[in-house]
Amino acid sequence: MILTGSLTLSRRELVRFYRQRSRIIGSLAMPVIVWALLGTGLQAAFPSGMGKETREFLKYFFPGNLILTILFTSIFSTISVIEDRNEGFLQSVLVSPLSPLSLVLGKVMGGAFIALFQGLVFLTLAPLAGFHFSISELALVIFSIGSISLAMTALGFLFAWKLDSVQGFHAIMNLVLFPMWLLSGAFFPAESASAFIKPLMVINPLTYGMTSLKTAMSGVTDLSAFLVQTGVVWLFGFFFVLGSVLLVSKKREVAL
């Protein structure tokens, strides 16, 4: 029963995504544009053109770019929670026998799947940045992307449940997303961070996602280390889901 309900809601997320053409165009075009602009911009900025330094920076920056894509898609997929509330769909879910856990899992899995899809689209650019994976390496990269997607979608749900307007959600999430991304190690490694920044990086869930993704993309040499890094992402995800379930059970009433 938990699963049937959850799967129904996740499937609905995917159908809705597929039927909103603008979302598909956006998700396919975004990586291409990011990469084209970044590539040409860097080419102009570095005196050596598309030399070794440029390529190395592009390679360093690629996982950070990938995680940005996943982060935004995950979080903003939970806008559907607000839409469901405003369009009235949520009411009929709340009076159904569906448990709060199924509701949260359904929405989170649906959103995470869209983020995973988006991440995979971006990943097709990896060879251009100089990444080449074996099948098993690719599997770990996908596992890492999936884990980050789940955790971040759950975080988005936590915020979306409490907010009643899409505009408000955008405003708040931009405040949360950019610092999270900047402090995840996407730009600079944690080791070189200042004493003030370091603790923030430690409590940032995305830091662990970033580490997991970088480990996976550099070809996992130490599998147990990778599993621990990814495990921390799951742990964060677990707490976000738990928090969401508590919120849903606490306040079943919706604005009618």
Added chain:
Amino acid sequence: MSKTLIQFSNVGFSYGDRIALDSLSFDIREGELFCVVGPNGGGKSTTFKILSTLLKPQSGSVSFWGIDGVKHPEKIRPELGVVFQSPALDKKLTIQENLVYHGKLYGLRGASLAKKVEDLLKRFAVFDRKDERVEKLSGGLKRRVEIAKSLISGPKLLILDEPTTGLDPVARREMWSYLDVLRKEQGISIVFTTHLMDEAESADRTLVLNQGKVVTSGTPAQLKSQMGGDVISLKTTHPEALKEEIEKKFSVPVKKVDDELRIEKMEGARFIPTLVEAFPHQILSVTLGKPTLEDLFIHLTGQRFVGGEA
């Protein structure tokens, strides 16, 4: 008398300082078409939310077929069909998908779900259009799909919140005829809220709410029998002055409602000529009517029944 299906006992609910339900008690019986009517802010929305298990009462108890609905909402939910005032359909999904997905939330699946969906699509005459997306449908059709969707789980009780809001008269009639068939064929009990007094007249029993309290309740005939004969409405330029004069001269109670005067009197038709002859210049117009539920509301509360929209 049929069995009690739902029992509200001293149910109270407040939003901060504003009391929405003030120790409300009433019962709904099996197979009944039950109407909760009242002006906006009267407490019917709160009653609806408690009935649909969206809201827990702060005091008192609600029993659904003997089960405590406050303690065990999860036992009640599978047996309820709920139609909200604002549409609860997914606009991006087709009619059929809306029904299928909703059925799955109630744990239905496979061939039995498919069969139920098909039956409902046919019964509600939307089978030909089952693959159309809901966003393209008219208001009346959406409401029809909405009702079909709420029936997918085979509920014991169907709860509708202001179901005719936003529907044109044709769609309204059509909706009532569907509900009527449902009741007769499947013996399903139906509760609906409305702010339109005339809709209350078609119910088996009606509960009239005002400011979170029961104004009165009963069958339409019982309600009307509480009225004293006919209702005479007078339009006049100086209602206050005329009210006093009529009361002095004829010693009948006169109610001033907005700018109108209302007199309840047996054999009102005979009284009118006397009245008009006595005050030939003050009275602009006279209307004589059989009492409606709206008159009853005025009779009992002294207020005009103000519905949100006509």
